[in-house]
Amino acid sequence: MQDKVYIVTGGSRGFGLAIAKALVEQGARVGLVSRNQSGLDAAVAEIGSDHAFAVATDVAHKQGLQAAFTAIKNHFTRLDGLVNNAGMARPNAVENLVEEEVLLQVNTNFLGTVFACQAVIPLLRGAQNPRIINISSASAWHYDEMSHLSIYAATKAAVERFTRDLRLELQPDGIGVTCVRPGGAWTSFADGWEAQPFKAGLDAWHDSGTYMDTGMEVANVADAVAYSLLQPPGVAVDLLEIRPNIPTPKVSL
Numbered sequence: 550m551q552d553k554v555y556i557v558t559g560g561s562r563g564f565g566l567a568i569a570k571a572l573v574e575q576g577a578r579v580g581l582v583s584r585n586q587s588g589l590d591a592a593v594a595e596i597g598s599d600h601a602f603a604v605a606t607d608v609a610h611k612q613g614l615q616a617a618f619t620a621i622k623n624h625f626t627r628l629d630g631l632v633n634n635a636g637m638a639r640p641n642a643v644e645n646l647v648e649e650e651v652l653l654q655v656n657t658n659f660l661g662t663v664f665a666c667q668a669v670i671p672l673l674r675g676a677q678n679p680r681i682i683n684i685s686s687a688s689a690w691h692y693d694e695m696s697h698l699s700i701y702a703a704t705k706a707a708v709e710r711f712t713r714d715l716r717l718e719l720q721p722d723g724i725g726v727t728c729v730r731p732g733g734a735w736t737s738f739a740d741g742w743e744a745q746p747f748k749a750g751l752d753a754w755h756d757s758g759t760y761m762d763t764g765m766e767v768a769n770v771a772d773a774v775a776y777s778l779l780q781p782p783g784v785a786v787d788l789l790e791i792r793p794n795i796p797t798p799k800v801s802l
């Protein structure tokens with residue numbers, strides 16, 4: 550990965566920051582994208598400004614992404630790949646979901662991934678062994694995840710289906726496309742969740758008799774992304790699911 554340049558959306562914290570740090574440890578440089586400048590500034594300070602450069606934008610806005618990705622490529626004078634990691638969830642029962650919550654999840658998780666891929670494809674053509682990694686979620690396919698995440702899980706299932714077609718479309722360009730599907734790891738993911746619908750989701754999950762493994766480290770997800778980026782030309786990990794393997798008790802609020 551020496552001197553390669555990868556963009557990581559949602560790179561200011563959680564999985565994104567861990568991914569950025571793992572890539573830099575292997576010699577790469579990273580362009581970080583998220584909405585809040587203060588979070589990006591802190592991430593750049595942690596990684597070091599020689600290896601990290603950040604542009605604030607919302608992945609739900611295609612023009613902002615195009616400008617941010619171009620600025621990152623210009624800054625480092627090259628671009629080798631994109632990790633579409635920015636994402637969010639708003640747990641709620643379907644009946645109680647308000648339009649704003651639905652749109653926020655669809656626009657960030659699904660359309661944000663689509664727009665970012667559209668923005669990056671022309672910037673990656675001609676690079677040596679370019680890569681796109683789309684981050685999904687175990688909740689897209691496994692029913693033992695927390696309840697009341699229907700829209701979130703559906704957006705991630707949409708990302709996975711979209712990624713399969715993108716993989717085929719970009720084969721002639723030599724751009725490798727991978728879906729990484731992580732299970733649970735503690736991050737700031739639930740920080741903005743409202744207490745009442747969060748509790749209702751947890752209660753329903755408790756009643757359902759299923760369990761969700763948690764306790765994986767963010768570094769494990771970062772390693773899965775690095776492994777996918779490191780494949781040789783002509784080979785691409787298709788779908789990589791990584792999940793915790795420790796039974797953990799259900800948490801209550």
Ligand SMILES: NC(=O)c1ccc[n+]([C@@H]2O[C@H](COP(=O)([O-])OP(=O)(O)OC[C@H]3O[C@@H](n4cnc5c(N)ncnc54)[C@H](OP(=O)(O)O)[C@@H]3O)[C@@H](O)[C@H]2O)c1
Pocket residue numbers: 558559560561562563564565582583584585586588606607608609634635636637657661684685686687730731732733734735736737738739
């Ligand atoms: N944590 C888990 O257990 C888990 C499991 C499976 C999959 N995932 C997926 O992994 C990814 C990262 O999750 P995480 O747990 O690291 O979440 P997190 O700690 O909440 O971090 C989310 C990151 O995305 C950025 N972001 C959110 N909305 C954005 C938007 N509209 N435009 C640009 N940036 C945005 C945030 O920065 P700003 O707020 O400043 O924009 C932040 O950098 C997500 O796609 C999530 O669905 C997480």
